[in-house]
Amino acid sequence: MTHIAGKNVLLTGASGGIGEYIARALAKQKANVICVARSQAALEKLVTEIEQAGGKAISIPFDISKVEELPSLVEQVTQTIGSVDIVINNAAIEKYRPFQDYSLDDIRSTLTTNLISGMELTRLLLPDMIGKGSGHVVNIASGSGKKGAPYNSVYSASKAGLIMWTDALRQELASSNVGVTVVCPGYTQAGMFLAFGLSAPKMARVSQPSDVANAILRAIEKNHGEVMLDGFLTKLLFSYIQLVPDFGDRLYRWIGLTKLNQTRAFNQMSGGK
Numbered sequence: 001m002t003h004i005a006g007k008n009v010l011l012t013g014a015s016g017g018i019g020e021y022i023a024r025a026l027a028k029q030k031a032n033v034i035c036v037a038r039s040q041a042a043l044e045k046l047v048t049e050i051e052q053a054g055g056k057a058i059s060i061p062f063d064i065s066k067v068e069e070l071p072s073l074v075e076q077v078t079q080t081i082g083s084v085d086i087v088i089n090n091a092a093i094e095k096y097r098p099f100q101d102y103s104l105d106d107i108r109s110t111l112t113t114n115l116i117s118g119m120e121l122t123r124l125l126l127p128d129m130i131g132k133g134s135g136h137v138v139n140i141a142s143g144s145g146k147k148g149a150p151y152n153s154v155y156s157a158s159k160a161g162l163i164m165w166t167d168a169l170r171q172e173l174a175s176s177n178v179g180v181t182v183v184c185p186g187y188t189q190a191g192m193f194l195a196f197g198l199s200a201p202k203m204a205r206v207s208q209p210s211d212v213a214n215a216i217l218r219a220i221e222k223n224h225g226e227v228m229l230d231g232f233l234t235k236l237l238f239s240y241i242q243l244v245p246d247f248g249d250r251l252y253r254w255i256g257l258t259k260l261n262q263t264r265a266f267n268q269m270s271g272g273k
């Protein structure tokens, strides 16, 4: 059981989307929230809001894709607020394309932001957590890491990588008193999904970002290894799809997910994004 109150929590991707909700929920539970993202103005606005509500937060504008510079982020945090107790690797990017239309830079930037930066940040923070005999690593993955999302294949690969890395790390740290959790949100009424600008496929549940944030806090407190946001039936369905991927392909076509993602890719490409 990890108590969140009084803990220093480093949260990447705090400037918008689900990250903002996680920051607010952490501050409400009396954590000291270290809000990291590139957009300085958005971070400062969030920190002001948290402080006005009586919480504690600081903002550190930082581009986590510059992985070689992550030691300076850790040093900045340590000097400003002290050692990190909990890290939440939440920042991510996604870009929809038929796979052959990605550039090498698209592949590299997605894997770096979504996977390598979280690994490197955790690698830098872990020795201190292990030494203290307490800490928690939370990686925000996605249902797309459980079943590949067509036209979002690089993002899916990054999230699958995050899930398996977390799974291995949890086993390595089993006797260390450092908790490790992967959270797999489904469609969430915030951030990337809203930017998507299209409705969810038929039968897909859309979660509220505050529910995702609360589930993350619960997972830290109870040291859950893996959390899937869309309930037990979705968990069963994803397990079955692992056994029979062709069934999953048909299901994704039937609920309209494949077509939706293709439309998203088309829209992004014609908008030049």
Ligand SMILES: NC(=O)c1ccc[n+]([C@@H]2O[C@H](COP(=O)([O-])OP(=O)(O)OC[C@H]3O[C@@H](n4cnc5c(N)ncnc54)[C@H](OP(=O)(O)O)[C@@H]3O)[C@@H](O)[C@H]2O)c1
Pocket (backbone or CB within 6 Å): 012, 013, 014, 015, 016, 017, 018, 019, 036, 037, 038, 039, 040, 042, 062, 063, 064, 065, 066, 089, 090, 091, 092, 093, 113, 140, 141, 142, 143, 184, 185, 186, 187, 188, 189, 190, 191, 192, 193, 194
């Ligand atoms: N929304 C959904 O439906 C959904 C579903 C499944 C999983 N997820 C996962 O949930 C997490 C949050 O998603 P979201 O929807 O809130 O996304 P979002 O609104 O796009 O927010 C992503 C966050 O990451 C930050 N970020 C991106 N690149 C960065 C970089 N190089 N350095 C530092 N920060 C960076 C962004 O801030 P700046 O641009 O200011 O840097 C932003 O704060 C992600 O891991 C996502 O994969 C979301």
